[in-house]
């Protein structure tokens with residue numbers, strides 16, 4: 001009989017968001033009249049920007065013609081999209097990238113998981129706690145870890161607690177690690193890291209021959225001009241960092257699917273022989289073998305984000321969500337709740353009132369306010385006692401949810 005990948009059995013529970021979905025469906029079935037407001041998973045609600053939609057339609061029409069028809073594209077993405085991103089999104093930051101250093105994909109979640117393919121299993125990995133669960137679970141699935149302990153920490157992963165005491169920015173590991181996951185603006189805490197803070201990580205990585213996986217999926221939500229949008233704004237980062245970006249939240253592509261990875265040519269690892277080898281070459285090899293590229297219409301739609309019109313319209317959508325974030329932040333602060341994030345990120349991280357557990361607060365909000373959020377403990381043990389609200393809802397729902405919570409907590 002074929003053997004299963006036993007590593008999957010080490011995973012403690014179902015993936016967080018389906019589990020929340022299950023509980024909400026159960027509640028809705030039992031309470032059909034309840035008007036449930038979902039501010040749990042960070043899923044966008046605004047329609048695509050008109051310029052993006054127009055390009056999307058036009059690209060679908062291309063497929064109806066013999067002249068413009070597009071079959072297989074380059075596995076790593078079309079140059080016209082890559083170059084538009086480099087010009088409009090990286091150059092203004094003072095970051096120069098080569099076309100060959102960027103890879104377009106069907107989303108950042110897959111990229112964060114797939115990147116593990118090109119790293120040896122005996123690398124020591126450090127991840128934050130709380131953290132986007134994909135970083136943790138994919139390391140378990142691929143077989144890098146042992147079992148989880150009672151706390152939920154897996155053997156062979158170095159966890160870096162993020163809490164109020166360290167402003168939700170982890171301390172440098174005290175032991176040598178080879179791979180470090182950093183996510184700023186952070187999911188789930190909504191907090192950000194300054195250039196000086198990121199410089200410490202880049203220096204650590206370069207001094208220890210480590211690689212940083214920098215998840216910048218939420219960079220477009222930064223409002224403070226001093227906060228870096230890319231790890232490559234930090235001197236030395238091109239030698240040690242791989243950056244992930246996503247169109248999901250930035251341009252409303254959660255259902256459309258498009259992301260990108262930057263693997264600078266200078267990022268090196270060692271072969272078993274001890275010689276150096278470029279991760280860029282490995283990622284290209286992996287991409288061309290295991291992927292056939294994001295679809296042509298999706299890439300055309302993504303490229304339209306970088307047109308003058310598309311850029312302006314996309315920014316307006318981001319501002320809409322950040323206004324939601326402000327409404328949540330200010331409303332809950334008024335209700336006496338301690339909150340973090342929500343200024344440079346679309347997530348508000350709050351301390352559960354009265355020291356309730358994260359899941360108890362989830363149940364309370366669902367049952368008493370009919371509002372869905374995400375329990376902090378679902379992002380790791382250090383998330384216990386916290387709760388995440390997403391700013392991606394419809395404005396009227398966000399206002400109503402805040403009013404319901406305020407009333408409930410009075």
Ligand code: MLT
Pocket residue numbers: 040041042043109132187248
């Ligand atoms: C979240 O809510 O944390 C995100 O939507 C998850 C994701 O981007 O996959």
